[in-house]
Amino acid sequence: MAEALLSVRSLVKHYGAVQASDRFCLEVARGELHALIGPNGAGKTTALNQLSGELKPDSGEIYFDGQDITPWPVHRRTRMGLARSYQITSIFDQLTVKENLALAIQAHNGHSFRFWRKAGDDPATRREIGPALERVGLEERATIPAVSLSHGEKRQLEVGMALVGRPKLLLLDEPYAGMGPGGAVELTKLIRRLKDHVSILLVEHDMGAVFSLADRISVLVYGRTIASGTPETIRADPAVREAYLGDETPAKEGTDA
Ligand code: ATP
Numbered sequence: 001m002a003e004a005l006l007s008v009r010s011l012v013k014h015y016g017a018v019q020a021s022d023r024f025c026l027e028v029a030r031g032e033l034h035a036l037i038g039p040n041g042a043g044k045t046t047a048l049n050q051l052s053g054e055l056k057p058d059s060g061e062i063y064f065d066g067q068d069i070t071p072w073p074v075h076r077r078t079r080m081g082l083a084r085s086y087q088i089t090s091i092f093d094q095l096t097v098k099e100n101l102a103l104a105i106q107a108h109n110g111h112s113f114r115f116w117r118k119a120g121d122d123p124a125t126r127r128e129i130g131p132a133l134e135r136v137g138l139e140e141r142a143t144i145p146a147v148s149l150s151h152g153e154k155r156q157l158e159v160g161m162a163l164v165g166r167p168k169l170l171l172l173d174e175p176y177a178g179m180g181p182g183g184a185v186e187l188t189k190l191i192r193r194l195k196d197h198v199s200i201l202l203v204e205h206d207m208g209a210v211f212s213l214a215d216r217i218s219v220l221v222y223g224r225t226i227a228s229g230t231p232e233t234i235r236a237d238p239a240v241r242e243a244y245l246g247d248e249t250p251a252k253e254g255t256d257a
Contacts, residue, residue, distance in 0.1 A: 003066060005030045005169055005199050006051070006082075011060035013046055013223075020046040021057065022223035028169065033191070033200040035210040038220035039244050044203045047220065048173055051201070052084045053077045065168060081168035085159055085175065093147040097157055100146055101132045104161040128164070135197060136160035136190065152183040156190055169199045176206040188213065207245070211235070219244060 006028040013021035020043040028034045038044055049055035051062060053074040062070050064082050072080075091100055105125045133139045136156045141149065146157060155175065162170060175191070176184055184206070191213055194200060204210050210217060211231045218228040221243045227234055234240055 002030065004028060004063075005065060006201070007063040008047075008051070009061045009063070011047070011050055011057045011062070013043075013050060013055065013057050015046075020223050021050065021060075024060070024220070024223060025225050026218055027228070028199060028201055029216075031199055032215040033195050033202060033213055035202045035204060035214035035217045036220060037204065037207070037210055037217060037244070042220040043223040044220055045173070046223070048084070048171055048201075048203055052082070052171060078165065078167075081166070082171070083162050083165055083167035083169070084171040084173065085162045091146045091154060091157055091161070094145060096143050096145055097138050097149070098129055098133065098142040100157060101129055101160060101164065104164040105129065105132065108165045132160055132164055135163055135193070137193065150183075151179070152186040155179075155183070155187060159190060159194060163194070163197060167198055169201060170194065172200060172202045172204070174204055175202070176204055176209055184209065 004027040008026040011021045011024040024047055036044055050057050061068055069077055102125050105128045133142055138156055214231055216230055217234045218225050219240050227237045227240045
């Protein structure tokens, strides 16, 4: 088997008496969308925080793109292409879509000292804006102030800003939370588009979205991965059904966009 893009080996994390990660293991292959699911309190956020570098594991290792990144701080992981969607850059409401993307590009290229200039002034930034807009389907909205975007479009912009750094793996933390049905359909389309550009680890409670998007799914219960496999395998796994999914498992095709 080809080397995994992300290989998480036996992470342990305690909060006092609570063991939030209990020899947590995970393999994300290059090019795949891997979903991490589990009941409330299973340790998904704790796992993500350790992957992004915000939280230090008590023990265990994280390999990313062939390197042991376990001791690395957040910014070094981000630079290497491991990006969490929400923390990249927040949207500036008064700036246009294009200007927001330009700021993300400039920040990523290390030109944050130029923030006082009009965003998008330098040629390198201008070159990157077109592809950045296209990746998230916001070409038509380029000159609209971010404040006027719909909730769904704001999410698109956010992900577009995350993609600006050309990450190798995007960590998406419950992107469907608080979305209405219309927004959710749009978001599913967007994530499908993103899949062509980047590997994705998706933590999500919306089982319709997970089963329709994921190439593989890992199930976390009490801090441990109890199963990992294709949606079909996971749907049929008796241990998963007993521990978590039960009757929640969506019908064969899941929710589709
Ligand atoms: P949810 O799906 O509800 O967001 P989760 O799967 O993300 O849950 P975590 O938030 O990682 O789970 O929590 C795992 C366990 O660790 C839970 O028992 C939680 O109460 C505990 N926990 C999380 N953060 C802390 C903390 N800062 N201090 C103490 N206990 C914590």
